[in-house]
Amino acid sequence: MSTFKAPKGTYDLIPPDSATYLAVREAIAAPLRNSGYGYIETPGFESVELFARGVGESTDIVTKEMYAFETKGGDRLALRPEGTASVLRAALEANLHKAGNLPVKLWYSGSYYRYERPQKGRYRHFSQVGAEAIGAEDPALDAELIILGDQAYRSLGLRNFRILLNSLGDKECRPVYRTALQDFLRGLSLDEDTLRRAEINPLRVLDDKRGDVQKQLVGAPLLRDYLCDACKAYHEEVRELITAAGVSFEDDPKLVRGLDYYTRTTFEFVHDGLGSQSAVGGGGRYDGLSEMIGGPALPSVGWALGVDRTVLALEAEGVSLELPASTSVFAVPLGDEARRMLFGVVTELRKVGVAADFSYGGKGLKGAMKNANRSGARYTVVAGERDLADGVVQLKDMESGEQVAVGVNEIVAELEARLS
Ligand code: HAM
Numbered sequence: 466m467s468t469f470k471a472p473k474g475t476y477d478l479i480p481p482d483s484a485t486y487l488a489v490r491e492a493i494a495a496p497l498r499n500s501g502y503g504y505i506e507t508p509g510f511e512s513v514e515l516f517a518r519g520v521g522e523s524t525d526i527v528t529k530e531m532y533a534f535e536t537k538g539g540d541r542l543a544l545r546p547e548g549t550a551s552v553l554r555a556a557l558e559a560n561l562h563k564a565g566n567l568p569v570k571l572w573y574s575g576s577y578y579r580y581e582r583p584q585k586g587r588y589r590h591f592s593q594v595g596a597e598a599i600g601a602e603d604p605a606l607d608a609e610l611i612i613l614g615d616q617a618y619r620s621l622g623l624r625n626f627r628i629l630l631n632s633l634g635d636k637e638c639r640p641v642y643r644t645a646l647q648d649f650l651r652g653l654s655l656d657e658d659t660l661r662r663a664e665i666n667p668l669r670v671l672d673d674k675r676g677d678v679q680k681q682l683v684g685a686p687l688l689r690d691y692l693c694d695a696c697k698a699y700h701e702e703v704r705e706l707i708t709a710a711g712v713s714f715e716d717d718p719k720l721v722r723g724l725d726y727y728t729r730t731t732f733e734f735v736h737d738g739l740g741s742q743s744a745v746g747g748g749g750r751y752d753g754l755s756e757m758i759g760g761p762a763l764p765s766v767g768w769a770l771g772v773d774r775t776v777l778a779l780e781a782e783g784v785s786l787e788l789p790a791s792t793s794v795f796a797v798p799l800g801d802e803a804r805r806m807l808f809g810v811v812t813e814l815r816k817v818g819v820a821a822d823f824s825y826g827g828k829g830l831k832g833a834m835k836n837a838n839r840s841g842a843r844y845t846v847v848a849g850e851r852d853l854a855d856g857v858v859q860l861k862d863m864e865s866g867e868q869v870a871v872g873v874n875e876i877v878a879e880l881e882a883r884l885s
Contacts, residue, residue, distance in 0.1 A: 474581070474589030486592070488786050489775050490574050492621045493594040496613040502572040502596055507551040509576065513541040518757050519550030521725025523665045530579040544578035547724065548595045549751065549767055550758065556599050557760040568601035568765070574772075586742030586774050595748075595769035599755075602764035604699055607730040607750060608706035610768050614734055614746055615712045617770065622784040626736045626745060628712065631720035632700040633668075634692050635728050635752065642691035643667055653681045672721045674741075689718040696729055703730055726751040730766060736774070738781025745778055746770030790841030793884055794821040797833040799849035806873065807848055807858070813877045819884060838863070844880060848873075 471477055478486050498504075513533050520526050532544035545551055552571055556562060561569045574594045581587050596613070598606050611628060618626055634642060650663040650670055659678065663670050671682060692700065707714055714732070722731050731749035739745070748768025755763035779786070796811050798804035807823070814821040822840055824833035830847070837845045848858040857870040860879065871879050 472589070474583035474587075476588070484788050484791070485776055485779070485786055486772060488788055489621065489772050489779070490592070490594055493617040493770050493772070493775070494572060494574060495620065496616045497572040497594075497596050500570075500609065500613060502570040502598075505552055505555060505571040505573050506575070507545075507548070507555045507573070509578075510542045510544050511551050511554065513543045515550050515554055515758060516543055516546060519553070519726060519754055520547060521666075523662075523669075524723060524725055526579060526723060530581055532578050532580055546579045547577060548573055548575070548593060548769055549597060549724075549726070549754070552595075552597045552767075553599060553754055553760070553763075553765065554758060556597075557755065557758070557763075562600050562761070562763055568598040568603075568606060570596070570598045572596045584742065586739055586777055588773060592772040593769040594772060595767060597765060597767035599765040600763045602752065604702035604730075605706055607703045607766050608710065610748065610766055611703075611707050611714070611732055612710045612712055614748075614768055614770060618734065618745075618775070621775070621779060621786065623736070623775075623778055623782060625738055625782055626734055626778065628714040629717035629720050629733045629735060630704070630707075630714045631717050631731050632688070632692060632696055632729050633721070633727050633731050633749070634688055634696050638691050638693035638696055639688070639728075642686065642688045645686045645691065646671075649685050655681070666725070668721045669723075671719050672723070687718045699729055722747060722749060726754040726757065728752040732768070734770065736778040736781065739774060739777055742774060744771075745774045790843070792820050792822045792840040792842045793844065794819055794880055795824070795837035795840045795842035795845045796821065797824045797830065797837060797845055797847045799830060799847070802850065802853055803848040806853065807846065810846065810858070810873075810876055814880060817877065817881055819877075819880055844883070846876060846880075 516531060517527050526546045531546055533541065535541055552573060556569055556571065572595065576590055576592055578590055580589060583589060596610060598610065615628065633639065646667045647663060650667055655678065659670060659673065671685065673679065720731055720733060727749045729750040729752065732747065733744050734746040735743045736745045737743065746768055750766040752764035754765065755761060794814055796807040798807040811821045811823045824836055843863055845861045845863060846858050847861065852858055856873050858873055858876050859868055860871045860876065861868040
């Protein structure tokens with residue numbers, strides 16, 4: 466073992482478990498690809514200012530959790546703690562919104578970094594697959610994203626997740642609510658930090674997990690009762706569209722998200738088998754974000770699903786994904802001449818698209834067959850000196866145990882036919 470370990474709050478993805486992660490990413494991306502979302506990739510770091518303005522100066526993400534640093538050239542950068550601000554920045558920079566086709570629908574998959582206190586399901590390096598639909602105010606778009614998230618989880622075989630839904634209002638009604646909530650919070654016995662938070666970002670106080678705070682929050686004014694008519698109608702339409710799609714959700718009037726850019730629709734996918742880090746995904750509408758980072762008004766909506774927590778949710782439900790073996794054919798040469806010939810067969814197989822692997826390192830038959838077994842290959846091809854003299858290889862079906870001699874010149878076609 467080396468003296469180095471993965472940094473605190475991180476872990477390595479290694480085979481065979483890494484295959485599950487890839488499959489989860491694929492499963493989340495599939496419904497997006499199928500619904501008009503194009504793939505986007507942005508840098509792993511951005512200007513600190515983008516996140517400060519986008520995610521919010523007073524959020525935990527910006528004040529406590531950002532990996533911010535100054536480069537040798539004097540630029541203030543941060544490892545990205547989330548994807549939405551970056552994706553919107555990139556879309557604006559490339560003028561995608563001017564190409565005329567709104568909404569601009571984008572999906573992404575990558576690593577994100579937050580300096581959080583590590584625990585199960587909460588890491589300093591984690592992975593998300595996300596989607597952003599930029600430049601349209603349409604309840605059907607909000608509904609589409611919620612439905613696609615539901616579809617992604619269901620396609621993986623997850624059942625014990627719930628969708629929490631709320632509306633955070635808009636710039637008309639939220640300020641009125643904010644004042645009412647502040648008045649209420651000022652009357653409670655809260656510690657200094659929390660009182661300060663109530664002045665800067667009162668909605669965040671609703672998200673305080675401490676029991677004594679939660680107890681005092683019973684009876685707090687709810688945004689639901691302050692929504693303006695436009696927000697109410699919009700939210701009602703989103704609810705109806707999701708319901709009509711057969712997706713169940715729970716209204717959660719206390720749902721506040723940890724990022725400041727949200728307006729109107731907000732939602733979270735939570736899984737009941739994960740303990741305190743129960744949010745497997747989340748998102749919502751962010752109609753003001755573009756202007757906050759210097760762009761034109763572009764009402765938008767999106768979500769990000771956490772790959773790490775989705776894998777934990779699968780484990781919690783005891784779901785194991787059916788992953789096809791990555792190798793179909795394993796070749797075992799006995800002797801130098803057989804090695805040259807079989808290496809050629811393996812190369813041919815790979816060329817025609819058959820997943821093939823080879824016994825390297827001059828192992829004996831026993832050791833090589835062990836490798837063949839471990840590879841999960843359906844077939845092994847063995848050849849020794851006598852086979853070469855006869856112009857054949859031994860083709861073994863690892864499932865039935867049946868073995869037949871096949872001509873060297875026919876083996877590639879034979880395997881292709883058997884595996885198709
Ligand atoms: P978020 O709720 O901060 O939203 O993160 C989304 C998901 O990423 C979480 O539900 C969780 O599964 C995963 N996640 C977040 N932090 C960690 C962590 N420390 N360890 C493991 N997993 C984590 C956003 O990031 C928004 N950008 C979502 C969005 C897109 N809103 C609109 N568009």
